[in-house]
Amino acid sequence: MHSIPTVSGATGEAGHFEEFCANPALFLSRAHAENGEVCQFDLNGLRTVLLVSPEAQEAVFRAPDEQLNAAAAYQMMVPVFGPGVQYGAPPELERQQLKIQATGLRQDRMQRYAAVIAGEVEAWVEGWGEAGELDIYEAFTRLTLKTSTHCLMGTRFRNTLTDEFADLYQELEHSVSPAALRDPAALGEVSARRDAARARLAELITAHIDERRAKGEVHEDMLQVYMDATYDDGRPLSADEIVGMVIWFMFAGHHTSGNTSSWTAVELARHPDEAAAITAEIDALYAHNEELSRQALKEIPRLQDFIMETLRLHPPLVTLTRRALVDFAYGDYVIPAGSNVMVSPYVAHRLEQWFPQPERFDAARPEPDNVFAFIPFGGGHRKCVGNAFAILQVKAIFCALLRRYRFELVDAPESYRDIMPSLILRPSEPCLLRYARRG
């Protein structure tokens, strides 16, 4: 057996905590560059082991919950989603809740979501005029809040969407930080605001459910899926469980899609030749006079490859974490029970052996022949159930945009950087793009 190498630069009792929290993506890249496939670091007393290689990632994703446990690692989500939902629920219930999320996101429901997203996107670009400049990160964050809420909660809720909803949701997000990964209880004032925000959100969502039930209405959205779903024993979800499912969906899908759209836009502006080829691909689809909702459901290979390369270099989820409940063996190493185990799409996607010249954006690079090398959506039994929805959304956005406009960067290309003020990777601010209507 080998002892696990420790990352340099630990300071005092906090260990590597400060450097990790400042920017997990940069810290984990340094940790891997210094130590290779397996290394450990200290998050204020919590041993965390980083594993980087397709084989190691496969071992983590395939490990059963009894060995590597997601719920124990993500306890900070429990007060956000609610005590009876996802990682706050007993494992068997959580499995059934995840199945309900997956049912609502099945391929056969995509036609309906495509129409909703297309409607939002078309309305959104309507007011852009001939040319202008905008902060694309802000713009996509607002747009994907609308598309997510619309698909999730239906048209009436979406149309009465107030700033209050966005503000409450933002309060919840503030409580999910790299520091919370270490100690969810140590948030102080932030946790009081989080709890108040969740309580008010629960009121809004419950009122909407009650209204729908009182009127006997049935809709084609995620809320209806939750309202109609039953557990294996026939019990329907309680109102608070439905609230938790709604918040879970928003958390899983909003910024991940919004940030991917932002980086896709920046990379398109950085690569005008590729943008022109994708625009031609989209024009060819529009030549058949099809609606956007139908187009976004189609194969658009160049655009899809471009989005995948964006996800390689800028995967929104940088750290995927589990807690070792027992000693966990990988190769010549044993990770002691009680440690956190981390896989990082950000670091994994920069392995030279799998992605030659990894920092180079190359949408034509071949797919690696190991499915555990490219992991923006995770892998194994916890793999993202919203990936088809996410790709549909990003495709719809760029079909609508590239059909009308061309984009260029406002600032120097290298000034658009990955930052991590929360646990989700996003472009630095301001994230300005200039657009002009195509001739």
Ligand code: HEM
């Ligand atoms: C580009 C967009 C997205 C990315 C990069 C992404 C990435 C991921 C990753 C890496 C995981 C696995 C987490 C882990 O192993 O710890 C995950 C899980 C999940 N994602 Fe996504 N996701 C995206 C969009 C979405 C959307 C739009 C939805 C819903 C509409 C969604 C719903 C979920 C759910 C429900 C899970 C399961 C979480 C669990 O196991 O508890 N995701 N996602």
